[in-house]
Amino acid sequence: MAERLEPPKYVEGDPRTLTLLDVNARYMPYEQFRQLVTNIERDGCLTSAPLVWNDTESARRIVLSGNHRTMAAIEAGLERIGWLEISEPLPRQRQIALQLSHNAISGQDDPATLKELYEELESVEWRQYTGLDDKTLDLLEKVDVAALGEANLDFASVQFMFLPDELERARNAFDAARAMATADERWVAGLEQYEPVLDALETSRAAYKIGNSATALGVILAVFERHLGELAEGWFDAATGEPLRAGVAPLETVFGVRDVPVETAAAVRAAIDRMVQEGTVPAGEPWRVLDVLARSITP
Known part of the structure; x- marks a missing residue:
């Protein structure tokens, strides 16, 4: 010995x-x-x-x-x-x-006690200070993240796990935002945007008292959905009523919503069909009905 x-x-x-x-x-x-x-x-x-x-x-x-x-x-x-x-x-x-x-030999935390103590921390700042993550708090049952060796790298990885329906909402939201610029499926962002994203997540967690990052992101996406119309600033000059650039614009940024009631959609679809039959708008460009509508109400 x-x-x-x-x-x-x-x-x-x-x-x-x-x-x-x-x-x-x-x-x-x-x-x-x-x-x-x-x-x-x-x-x-x-x-x-x-x-x-x-x-x-x-x-x-x-x-x-x-x-x-x-x-x-x-x-x-x-x-x-x-x-x-x-x-x-x-x-x-x-x-x-x-x-x-x-x-x-560092001991283990009792999950129930750890969760109870963690929830006593009302400040997002102190929660972040603890260094506890979703896996430690047992908020995610299974996390498969490759181990990162220590290195002085100027980047940080953020991973989210979604249920199928949540994933579809995330894709739709990011697609609408990405329409303003080019990006790939990995949703790459500049390093200087990392901290604001974390701040937004922490604010969402604090507001709804949640710990799961994917759930917090869901809150952010819900807020984003309510402000789709503000993305029009990427292509529309409200002061002059003129476009700011060439190309196309997502319809969500025109109407501020992704969906309309089926009754409204049916009425619009029927009106488009009539205008196509009359030759008012081309069959291959049914959206031209918006041009007709705009001209009819322009002073």
């Missing part, structure tokens, strides 16, 4: 003087790391201490546990942090055992 360690001492210093592990089994997805940096910036300090071994032979202080906290503290601009330091000689086997035990 391994000998007892001497109690570590609490030491403060510049995190930049510490040596990080070359091989670290613990990974942290980019989004989690960014949240850790944000939390440290907000607190102005580390609220949990890394474990450091003072290797006197190499004159290095090696971080055995807390590598991500140390890196985040550096990125957050902290000049000093506190850590627990072991000064006695440590064989390589003991170093690895300490590292792996700190990563693996």
Whole structure:
């Protein structure tokens, strides 16, 4: 059995003087790391201490546990942090055992208690601070997301899971928005749009007190649907009554709705058929009936 360690001492210093592990089994997805940096910036300090071994032979202080906290503290601009330091000689086997035990033996949350405590947080900001996600809160029964190794990448991935009917609504909403510009099926957005999207999701969650990201997005889409007509600003100058560009415009942005009552649709369809038979509008361009309507009411 391994000998007892001497109690570590609490030491403060510049995190930049510490040596990080070359091989670290613990990974942290980019989004989690960014949240850790944000939390440290907000607190102005580390609220949990890394474990450091003072290797006197190499004159290095090696971080055995807390590598991500140390890196985040550096990125957050902290000049000093506190850590627990072991000064006695440590064989390589003991170093690895300490590292792996700190990563693996971390306890588990009782789901019911965790959910109860989380729901006590009324502020969206504090909910985000916890770093808990849908999977942790058991709001999604199954999440299949490929593990992300640590890398300093200038992008972040956002994934949503939809039921079939929700997916169709999402496609329709994004199709209407995308009609104003070109985009592909992946719905790619600029990095500078990432934070506003998160803000919108968090506002939706707070307003309806929900935790599921897909449900929150559904709320955003519902609000979007109620404001379809405002997308006309992409092609219509309300002051002059003239188009702002060439091309086509979605009918939803003309009428502000996707659907009309079947009685209205039937009456319009019948009127179009009559005008096509009379030769008033071309058979291949039934939408020209709108031109006829516009001319008939233009002063």
